[in-house]
Amino acid sequence: MDVGIGLRERVGRWDDLSRWERSELxxxxxxxxxxxxxxxxxxxxxxxxxxxxxxxVDLTQDQIEAIRDRRAPLPGIPRDTNWKRREExxxxxQIAREQVPELLGDTFWIAGLIMYWAEGAKTRNFVSMxxxxxxxxxxxxxxxxxxxxxxxxxxxxxxxxxxxxEAAARRYWRGETELEHANFHKTFxxxxxxxxxxxxxQHGICTVKV
Numbered sequence: 001m002d003v004g005i006g007l008r009e010r011v012g013r014w015d016d017l018s019r020w021e022r023s024e025l026x027x028x029x030x031x032x033x034x035x036x037x038x039x040x041x042x043x044x045x046x047x048x049x050x051x052x053x054x055x056x057v058d059l060t061q062d063q064i065e066a067i068r069d070r071r072a073p074l075p076g077i078p079r080d081t082n083w084k085r086r087e088e089x090x091x092x093x094q095i096a097r098e099q100v101p102e103l104l105g106d107t108f109w110i111a112g113l114i115m116y117w118a119e120g121a122k123t124r125n126f127v128s129m130x131x132x133x134x135x136x137x138x139x140x141x142x143x144x145x146x147x148x149x150x151x152x153x154x155x156x157x158x159x160x161x162x163x164x165x166e167a168a169a170r171r172y173w174r175g176e177t178e179l180e181h182a183n184f185h186k187t188f189x190x191x192x193x194x195x196x197x198x199x200x201x202q203h204g205i206c207t208v209k210v
Contacts, residue, residue: 003032003042011042023053030054033063035071112143121207128209130159132201134176137208141177144210152210157185160204162192173206185209 003011010017010025017025022045029039036047036054059067103109115136121128127148129140144152156179158169166187174180 003029003034007032014043026050026053027057030057030059033059033066035067037071038067108143109147112139112147115139116143126209128207130205130207132203132205134173134206137177137206140208141179149210154179155183155185155209157207157209158187158204159190159207160187161190161200164189164200164202164204169203172203177206177208179208 007025007028010021014022014025022043026039026043026045026049029042030036030050030053034042036050039045039050040047116127116129119129119131119136120140121130127144129137131137141154144154154177156170156173156177158166158173160166160169166189169187170184174182
């Protein structure tokens with residue numbers, strides 16, 4: 001959809017715009033009758049932020065119908081709703097291919113990668129490592145700070161058995177992981193009689209999450 005030369009020039013200067021100018025640009029694009037998806041194709045903004053900017057912008061019925069017509073899939077062809085995610089994955093893979101030749105000579109990177117692949121949690125929004133061995137968790141923390149984010153903020157989560165000293169366990173894991181200022185999530189305490197384990201670990205299992 002054509003939004004005019006003036007708006008396109010402002011879109012091109014996005015990085016130089018102030019926060020107020022960005023919100024005004026988002027609202028003007030909405031006033032032109034663009035859907036949130038179409039606006040996000042033009043400017044890098046989250047849908048929740050865009051919705052806040054445009055909460056007082058009311059589209060006309062003609063604009064609503066026009067959006068429906070533009071976004072309607074062709075007969076017999078399902079709408080592709082995952083193309084942005086595929087592009088993100090393709091970019092990640094491209095960057096990885098470029099970095100791997102150099103990283104393959106780094107034994108610390110390989111050690112941490114293998115450890116995470118074997119023991120780490122594979123989720124979309126965070127990475128974490130659970131273990132009873134503090135050496136493993138220290139390596140995980142250093143690996144994250146070296147290769148992922150040197151300013152990463154970590155949190156801790158304990159899995160204890162009933163009867164464990166939670167305060168002592170927290171002190172132990174804070175010291176052993178060298179994360180003295182990390183916050184703890186609510187501790188999971190496994191009640192008696194729910195498993196066959198006889199040797200209850202004194203300090204339980206610790207999960208480091210970033």
